[in-house]
Amino acid sequence: MLRLDLTGKRAFVAGVADDKGYGWAIAKALAEAGAEVILGTWPPVMRLFDTMLKGGKFEASRTLSNGEKLEFLKVYPLDATFDTPDDVPEEIKENKRYKAYAGYTISEVAAAVEKDFGKIDLLVHSLANAPEVQKPLLETSRQGYLAALSASSYSMVSLLAHFGPIMNEGGAALSLSYGAPNKAVPGYGGGMSSAKAALEGDTRKLAYEAGRKWGVRINAISAGPLGSRAAKAIGFIDSMIAYSMENAPLAKPLQAEEVGASAAFLLSPMASAITGEVLFVDNGLHAMGVAIDSRSLNA
Numbered sequence: 001m002l003r004l005d006l007t008g009k010r011a012f013v014a015g016v017a018d019d020k021g022y023g024w025a026i027a028k029a030l031a032e033a034g035a036e037v038i039l040g041t042w043p044p045v046m047r048l049f050d051t052m053l054k055g056g057k058f059e060a061s062r063t064l065s066n067g068e069k070l071e072f073l074k075v076y077p078l079d080a081t082f083d084t085p086d087d088v089p090e091e092i093k094e095n096k097r098y099k100a101y102a103g104y105t106i107s108e109v110a111a112a113v114e115k116d117f118g119k120i121d122l123l124v125h126s127l128a129n130a131p132e133v134q135k136p137l138l139e140t141s142r143q144g145y146l147a148a149l150s151a152s153s154y155s156m157v158s159l160l161a162h163f164g165p166i167m168n169e170g171g172a173a174l175s176l177s178y179g180a181p182n183k184a185v186p187g188y189g190g191g192m193s194s195a196k197a198a199l200e201g202d203t204r205k206l207a208y209e210a211g212r213k214w215g216v217r218i219n220a221i222s223a224g225p226l227g228s229r230a231a232k233a234i235g236f237i238d239s240m241i242a243y244s245m246e247n248a249p250l251a252k253p254l255q256a257e258e259v260g261a262s263a264a265f266l267l268s269p270m271a272s273a274i275t276g277e278v279l280f281v282d283n284g285l286h287a288m289g290v291a292i293d294s295r296s297l298n299a
């Protein structure tokens with residue numbers, strides 16, 4: 001029987017701070033398949049996430065299909081813009097949203113995970129950030145552009161560089177992209193389309209390097225629009241969801257669980273020959289050459 005079985009596998013999922021985004025859905029799908037899940041959560045939202053998790057706010061979404069609850073082995077504070085303690089500026093260390101935490105740089109979290117749990121098998125990068133995301137690219141500052149790449153693309157390179165050595169051979173990593181490198185998406189600014197282009201290009205390069213070095217596969221999912229907290233902050237997600245409903249081959253809302261299931265497949269031994277791939281999971285929207293709801297088509 002062909003089974004998506006991740007029993008005995010351990011996953012580190014970076015970029016979960018509530019139950020609405022892709023990271024949560026992927027963590028849940030991995031747990032459904034039998035994997036143990038460790039989370040990395042951005043320090044500024046760590047306290048809120050912890051309070052909601054312990055306060056039972058996610059009880060419904062924690063329920064797995066067998067009736068058991070989704071559990072996390074541990075939730076580490078993680079800021080994916082810092083690689084080592086030396087990278088953390090004094091004002092961040094002293095910032096009240098960071099002060100309660102220590103060891104949140106990528107190298108420190110990788111070392112802590114190894115100390116606490118040993119090796120991992122699966123690595124998920126489900127995070128992005130661009131301080132100027134609401135600005136058109138032509139109005140984006142150099143600093144804003146580089147910040148988008150640092151948080152959203154280099155973060156994957158660094159995560160893999162630090163977690164790769166503690167990944168078992170046959171393991172796999174995955175990041176989340178969006179169709180903006182392939183076609184211009186007005187409103188997705190601040191260098192985010194550039195950051196996703198880098199993330200996708202790096203998927204191929206990292207697949208080669210990590211494949212040869214550790215026997216680990218690297219893939220990305222180019223996901224369709226979802227009303228996550230990050231997407232709501234950009235400001236036009238409802239229109240993008242409506243646009244997809246009107247124009248994609250599959251005229252249905254995209255569920256985070258659908259991306260979770262595709263991620264579980266790509267991370268599982270069922271995809272053992274797939275690496276360096278960017279898989280669209282977007283109800284087929286990427287395949288369309290025209291917007292069928294365009295007024296011009298009826299002119």
Ligand code: NAD
Nearest residue numbers: 015017021022042079080127128176178225226228230231
């Ligand atoms: P989300 O809000 O659930 O996830 C984004 C996470 O990134 C948050 O938990 C946030 O705290 C974290 N984060 C931000 N800066 C960080 C940093 N410096 N270090 C560590 N964590 C940091 O939203 P989401 O939409 O599910 O986003 C997950 C991924 O999916 C992102 O890469 C996003 O670009 C991608 N994606 C989203 C959509 C969409 O429409 N929502 C579509 C395609 C791809």
